[in-house]
Amino acid sequence: MPRELTQNRIQKIWIPSKDDKPSMPRISHGGPHLANPPTVIVMVGLPARGKTYISKKLTRYLNWIGIPTKVFNVGEYRREAVKHYSSYDFFKSDNEDAVKIRQQCALAALRDVKTYLTEEEGQVAVFDATNTTRERRDMILEFGAVNDFKIFFIESLCDDPNVIATNILEVKVSCPDYQDCNKTDAMEDFKKRIECYRMNYQPLDPDQYDRNLSFIKVIDVGRRFLVNRIRDHIQSRIVYYLMNIHVQPRSIYLCRHGESLHNQQGRLGGDSGLSTRGRKFAGALAKFVEEQNLKDLKVWTSQLRRSIQTAEALNVPYEQWKALNEIDGGVCEEMTYEEVRERFPEEFALRDQDKYYYRYPSGESYQDLVQRVEPVIMELERHENVLVICHQAVMRCLLAYFLDKSADEMPYLKCPLHTVLKLTPVAYGCKVESISLNVEAVNTHRDKPEDVKRGPSTLIRRNSVTPLTSPESNKKPRMEGLEDTIFREVTPTQLTLCSPSHTTLALSTQNLKKCSTECHEPPQLCL
């Protein structure tokens, strides 16, 4: 006899009711299609090849689609261990003391990777370092084998001196290592640093030595890719993502449709047209777009009347996406919040308890929206200048992706009517400019009520999507107490801690640059 089912009140998920004894273990928590063994993504490449850029971007994407991912940047560990960076001499391969320290840093990072994946419910760890020698990579493979982690390499190869120089100027010259240098000196030193690595660089070899490994070589900033032995779903998604991103300068404009008749009445959803003020906004938007003077702007709308009417005023071709339609309010569609509170008081309360997971009866949740909107994100990555005219909940989902916001924050992000958000990729993050077009509109934002208590923990199921903010990199990477159980058959010399003269055990918080509220740029980091 099949078990009785009940519907979970927040997510409206059918589950076997509590009184029945489960006959089979339920598929448990996590993001879509979690490979049971966790995965370690290992970056490979000379300095200034975009490894950290890729690490952070990929991590942001994986967290947004609900796969807990974290970056472990070995350079940060090195900066903790060696307080003051003097010059490229540190990176010379014959600098024995430095070599020892660097080895320690790698081990410390791997130890933290192991903790993250085995004790902190991480699914993917991105090991961001040069990893340019076979010796180093073999050590990592051993680490993976011992701990039952899958290993996937991402190698970035680039010999275009212009690209390299641009990278150095954008993210290296302003890095903590070069605080006290002027730009030219920093550039010179960094180039010499690269040379130190180049001599011992052994790229991945798909024909012989590395033919059984799973990896992707990204060549010339995505001009060409070599993909070897993809072994599971997550690797396939990672490869697809990497093949769709680019580094061309561009801007993404997000805005909502102009104020609609329903907005004026305080009604949710529906498919009403623009109000007079909404039409005024559409006109203002047209002017704004013209003033931006953009090359090849693509305009996307949803398939709801109010966003299409807004796009029509621009007098340019636009594309409609059903995936950009506003969240489906189900039985609450077209009601005012007061009506919802009156007719469905329980639903109203449940939504405030857990706005991200809450699914309107016969409607959708923010969680559903993220899954729905993922192809739009992928396509946004492929394009250059795009204006997306969408809706409040949808815009919150998109914004959460670009600004690395978690599921908790997403439903409360401020996306007011008649305001355009201009997102421009900068260094490792995204600059946001908020431009109000000065046309009056109602406020449709509802903050989280003060007195709301979180309900019982919501179910996380396979194929569910729960964006997470990319975890902060270890502010205080630990160098002491390295376990020698991490590695089998590791030579004793590799495990000894550095002599006190070379390490500083007093840990201080890193010198992180915080930006103004307008700017969401994460701290500058480098290897």
Place this chain on the structure above:
Amino acid sequence: MDTFAKEFHRRTRCDSAASRPQFTNCPTMIVMVGLPARGKTYISKKLTRYLNWIGVPTQVFNLGQYRREVVQTYKNYEFFRPDNEEAMKIRRSCATNALKDIANYFTKEQGQVAVFDATNTTRERRGVIISFAKERGYKVFFIESVCDDLEIIEENIMQVKLSSPDYENYDKEEALVDFLKRIDCYKLSYVPLDEEKDRHLSFIKIFNVGSRYLVNHVQDHIQSRIVYYLMNIHVTPRSIYLSRHGESELNLLGRIGGDSGLSSQGLKYAKALAEFIRGQSIKDLKVWSSHMKRTIQTAEALGVPYEQWKALNEIDAGVCEEMMYEEIQATHPEEFALRDQDKYRYRYPKGESYEDLVHRLEPVIMELERQENVLVICHQAVMRCLLAYFLDKSADDLPYLKCPLHTVLKLTPLAYGCKVESFYLNIQAVNTHRDRPPNVNIARKTEEALQTVPEHQ
């Protein structure tokens, strides 16, 4: 509420009525490259089937077929010898004809992608194609299949070459010997795509049936989708089982949509399905259901772990949810007629169309391609979409495919296609299939509209 027709005309600046932009502006030629028996035709047909299913009009142009038209009977491998001048002339003219037909497909038949399935193993031949495309503003994307595993090649030959019209009068052994000599004829002049020399071209090189890929200069959305698809398909033998949920309470009442539980017959089916699956002794079977009660109840009866996909939910009938067809006719007669006029594209007010369903199901198809043995417990419209993908059915046929309750379809890839076995598990159920009535005019009478409605309580 705007009628379907008005809706269509309203889109002045936006051409597509589909639920997502297709992002294809100029036509694209996909050019296969590789020695014989490297899977080019397999890839051509499979890719074409996928592109057509997602709504990109695609057609294969197989050079071998052109050759068979001209040279009525195949004698032996000598036709393919590089020094056979007469044969060379014929083969070149076949290529020219195929290219002409491709141009015609793009300009007169609204095609968007043409797959040129031939060996295209010389730089010279590829040069001809590139010039042809450049003159007309077509994009070119090469797919090269490289394989030197003799076992795989012989398996390919056994599976699809020996039964080809060329070898009708040969016995198996002789055919194999002849075909291997045929391959040798090409080997001498074969120049593979080169990372350096061909770096301005857009291509993917597939090594050893997908263990490695080299992707160069992907230009646009469609090429990116093609690459993703190619990297997810495999040739490991497996079977896909498609079934609907057991009969539901709303099925019994003749009502569409909703989220009701199983009827007593439905529960019986769930048990029968469990027994059937056990009987099939499937290795590592994955079971997928939708988020709706009726499929989950059905999956529960199997007693094995299963995954829920919201993407597998039944088509959203919007304002018509939980109505009987008679009620729809009574309250929305015009909508009801419009739906019969174009069942694939028709979107229920505040609901979905089959076309929307296809886009919603695309990630499911992609994951089905990656997986091996899978049982999908879903719904009528959803099952029709999935079936149309596997059996290469058109948008016109799709909404009328027969997917009765209490019947499991077992799909097994075979050669270039898919074998289908249908298992009716002998548990009575209502019929939910509504054929297209003869009169689809908005002005039709009620009896005409309800002519094909199946019986219910």
